[in-house]
Amino acid sequence: MLDPQLFRSDLDSVKLQLDRRSYDFDASAYEALESKRKVVQIKTQELQNERNKSSKGIGQAKAKGEDIQPLLDQVQHLGDQLKQAEAELSEIQQQMTALMEAIPNFLDELVPAGKDEEDNVELSRWGEKPVFSFQPKDHVDLGENKGLDFEIAAKIACARFAVLKGPLARLQRAIIQLMLDTHTAEHEYEETYVPFLVNADSLYGTGQLPKFEEDLFKASSNPDLYLIPTAEVPVTNIVRDSIVDAKQMPLKFVCHTPCFRSEAGAYGRDVRGLIRQHQFEKVELVQIVSAADSEKAHEELTQHAENILQKLKLPYRKVLLCAGDTGFSSSKTYDLEVWLPGQDSYREISSCSNFKDFQARRMQARWRNPETGKPELVHTVNGSGLAAGRTLIAVMENYQDEQGRIHIPEALKPYMTGIEIIE
């Protein structure tokens, strides 16, 4: 949610900002609603004031033992008028909220113009792509005789699920362990365990609702809960409706969860393999910081995700998303794309975003600034550190040999109880 004050004080710059997003903002509809709001709100508050004064007068008269009947007759007309004004105001406010909550975040000034991922800007590359003396296989072929099974998963559930058995299941767990250990021990994140089902308020807070409900799995039960599409939702909502003590800032959480996505708009895309699944494992990094610190925190958090790729010696590149590819709630996003020999391309393995105060305003998440003594909105920053399912793919494809075996990267060996090669 954007700052409503800005809409009132400088609508022109709001329009310019939303233009960068190619967001079709109906400024005249907004202005009409806003001027109506002003009139009705003032009228409502005047009526409330009148009621309060009268009631106070009645109380005092009664205490003195005076006859209050004449006073009661006087305020009789107030009730209906007030009720009507309040109803009208509430209707306008609901319309205003509906309008405001559908508007995406402003883009950071450094975000490049562009329509889709073609226009993203590559910032850096790390690592050497492996050179093979044979035609490298993709992870589906490599996993075929090693316990990676999509048919069984489709029998158990449906398409876009996978079953892992034996050393590959072990390898995914090792990857998760490495990430959690690194982020807690070296990057000072607090390990967190959270619900995998969340309520609508939480999804609203981080921006998935109300606009993107079709991307979610809803649990058809009472109370209404949704499967989390990312740990970002439960973890960020830890600070919803609260004022964080300055001494506790910044808050840094790391959390491993499964993630569930309906992939409703992805028919026919990435149908092969583990790339795009309804369920996948991810380790998420979340930071709750002050406005002054969020830019730095965003850079650092991205580096923390990069460190995992570097430990695994997986070649990757860092990309700054263009205007059209930056998510609804995000102000600025870096994607980390890992090299996948089986696909002969870079694929997203982490997405690190600075949301500034956009989520915080939706969540009413604040901290008390000791300089002013006043509560201020926090900034939220998060990123995958990393998507474990895709990391598994990257390890399989980058560490394969001519016999179709998979060599365990050095950094994972301590977690594999002696297994050095999966064959």
Add this chain to the structure above:
RNA sequence: GGAGAGGUGGCUGAGUGGCCGAAAGCGGCGGUCUUGAAAACCGUUGAGGGUUUAUCCCCUCCCAGGGUUCGAAUCCCUGCUUCUCCGCCA
């Protein structure tokens, strides 16, 4: 699942229809005292919003949503939630 008791400011906690946005204490902030600190004492200290150049003024908020009333933290209904006891359970 059954029975009972609660949800009030940063925290503890008083308040059962008007003088309550809310006692008292703790904590925070400012000051007096002190070489400095502590203690003691004095003062101050909730959030959001409207109007305004600003001050002023006004509105809303005592878990949430409805209701009763001229008037609700207080009474009624519904929901959520916490705690205690019993049962069941990984």
